[in-house]
Amino acid sequence: MKNIVRNIVINFKKYAWSDVEFTDEGMTIKSNKNTQFGKTSCRLSRLSLLLFISLHFNIDIDSRGIIKNVDFQELAEKLNCNVKSIVNCSDSLVKYGFIWLSRVSTYKYSVKIVPYETYHLKARDGGKGYLNMSNEILDNLISIKDVNNLRSTILMILQQDEAKIKETKIQKETSAINEQHKVEQCKILLRSIKQRLPKHITNQRIQNVIKQDKLKEMFAAEIIDNVLYFNINDKYDIDNYKQSIKDQYLTKIKAYLVNSQIFTESIDEENLLQMSIQYGIDVVLKYLPIAERLILDNECTVNCCGLLRNVIRQRETTYSLAI
Structure with missing residues (x-):
């Protein structure tokens, strides 16, 4: 399932709105103390804005904001442009402190979203906040040409x-x-x-x-x-969307648990729902029988949902966030 909701940074407000003044000549970036520290002619382009948002949708992003082996050709296809445009826009994002890049191979890079680790912090601790965005909203934004x-x-x-x-x-x-x-x-x-x-x-x-x-x-x-x-x-209301998807997933999870020999509704339902949100319900349902068979064949007592998560991580490379 390709619908995605990721935490998209309010850092966007900091750099693209609250502390940026756009002019015909360029943009002026100001610090939190309203002290001007720089002026540049590189006002973020449409593609740079979309690239920065799209990076947050990557399933492999870790808690530090690091994404390994980002395929710039896939990003170019997603954003309807050529791969060199993605490279140029990523260079702009690096130049102005949004991301860091490390080249892995031709058109493959490891990326760090610089302020990612602060998103969930409280404001007094330097947090910038975040918002939820669906893949449908992202697709709508990508379609806006101006x-x-x-x-x-x-x-x-x-x-x-x-x-x-x-x-x-x-x-x-x-x-x-x-x-x-x-x-x-x-x-x-x-x-x-x-x-x-x-x-x-x-x-x-x-x-x-x-x-x-x-x-x-x-x-x-x-x-x-x-x-x-x-x-x-x-x-496009994210709360309505998330609740609708959760209800659909929960119905499928309950139907599976009725005949499960290992997983139980009282213990595992919530964990399975969270994994379905992360990996997609189809992926979870695909690997549930495999995890059960591993447990039964080895006659072991384990954290069943923990084992399932490990199986998914080891064997599945094509999943995408469902919510």
């Missing part, structure tokens, strides 16, 4: 995520948590969008962006009195 349209769409995704976080926090504080509660309509002043785009971008241009089919597919949006009001459509 870089300023792409930047506007990313801004809306980030704004929607911030609104959801604030709403969840309010619910927790008031002990009024409702899993079915939807975030109220988000809003952004058009001048706030313009501040993050080149100076030549007008309000009319932003309004034309809102009318684009790809954005309309993802958001219900309208502009009233120079304010953009919007909400993400249910198809």
